[in-house]
Amino acid sequence: MSASHQIALVTRLSDEAEAEWLTLLRAALPAETIQSLRAMSQDDRADVDIAIVANPDPKDLSDLPNLVWVHSLWAGVERLVAELPGFTPPIVRLVDPQLARNMSEAALAWTYYLFRDMPAYARHQSAREWVQEPYRSASSVTVGLLGLGELGAASAARIQAQDFNVIGWSRSPKSLPGIDCLSGDDGLEDLLSRSDIVICLLPLTPQTRGLLNATTLGRMKTGAGLINFARGPIVDTEALIKALASGQVGHAVLDVFDQEPLPAESPLWDTPGITVLPHISGPTDPETGAQVVAGNIIRFRQTGELPESVNLTRGY
Numbered sequence: 001m002s003a004s005h006q007i008a009l010v011t012r013l014s015d016e017a018e019a020e021w022l023t024l025l026r027a028a029l030p031a032e033t034i035q036s037l038r039a040m041s042q043d044d045r046a047d048v049d050i051a052i053v054a055n056p057d058p059k060d061l062s063d064l065p066n067l068v069w070v071h072s073l074w075a076g077v078e079r080l081v082a083e084l085p086g087f088t089p090p091i092v093r094l095v096d097p098q099l100a101r102n103m104s105e106a107a108l109a110w111t112y113y114l115f116r117d118m119p120a121y122a123r124h125q126s127a128r129e130w131v132q133e134p135y136r137s138a139s140s141v142t143v144g145l146l147g148l149g150e151l152g153a154a155s156a157a158r159i160q161a162q163d164f165n166v167i168g169w170s171r172s173p174k175s176l177p178g179i180d181c182l183s184g185d186d187g188l189e190d191l192l193s194r195s196d197i198v199i200c201l202l203p204l205t206p207q208t209r210g211l212l213n214a215t216t217l218g219r220m221k222t223g224a225g226l227i228n229f230a231r232g233p234i235v236d237t238e239a240l241i242k243a244l245a246s247g248q249v250g251h252a253v254l255d256v257f258d259q260e261p262l263p264a265e266s267p268l269w270d271t272p273g274i275t276v277l278p279h280i281s282g283p284t285d286p287e288t289g290a291q292v293v294a295g296n297i298i299r300f301r302q303t304g305e306l307p308e309s310v311n312l313t314r315g316y
């Protein structure tokens, strides 16, 4: 490898979090020189051909004149794409089977939370009421996945394996074993009207921003549950609050918000029927994530081939 190739780690993480990533990445890529951008001289920066990033400051990337491509440590690259208008080097996002396992575990866990009426039992307990909700079997419950990509498809399969009836919606038509796969506007309407629990795992794009609004929430089954593990702006917050108040939506589990951390003054914290989670549904596993990034970089050094990169026209 030419000594003139360096890899920059460019993040807005704490020094400690960067140090942990550097240790893992250096162990996985012993032939590479990897440094935090914070520690790089101007000469070092001119040698950088690959940047490994986590929510980088766009200014920092424009300080790397010979950058060839960027590898994100996160699966979602919405913020990166939005903040780098006109950015030309390809962006590769993290596609890690471990992340898909983590997300599908959360999708199943919060499906059970809604399916076994845990929000209702918490309410009954605080009112000191002995109330038994009617039992329904998993096979009588339909779970609809919005998004059938890396995370949506893994979640659909995991939930389906627990006997739920699973349907899914994606931009292009798909075929997944045991899952009724829908697409297009009619497909969205069909999914919303059939699902007892809707799980959103779509990327945030101009097409998906505000997709779950007063009209589409109104197409959901009365009292259905909503789980948003994707990005906050896909759901119109005001419309959701109204839909919960009217009983159109029974309960919403929100892991992602328009502004994160969710501000203390947000009404979402204490709106009845909302569970607030602090963006924890699909955490990147640094150990496996570093291995995936290393594999992609080693392949690039050996063959010159890049992994599939984000399609900036499509937005994901």
Ligand code: NAP
Pocket (backbone or CB within 6 Å): 075, 076, 077, 078, 146, 147, 148, 149, 150, 151, 152, 169, 170, 171, 172, 173, 201, 202, 203, 204, 205, 207, 208, 229, 230, 231, 255, 256, 279, 280, 281, 282, 283, 316
């Ligand atoms: P992905 O592999 O790119 O899959 C995206 C899916 O959404 C695909 O099935 C795609 O359809 C579908 N889609 C995109 N635009 C659509 C549209 N306009 N109409 C219908 N379907 C559309 O993404 P992923 O890896 O599964 O990740 C999904 C999202 O999860 C990320 O973008 C990120 O926002 C979020 N995420 C959240 C966390 C967390 O901790 N909360 C962690 C990681 C990721 P096609 O199959 O036809 O392309």
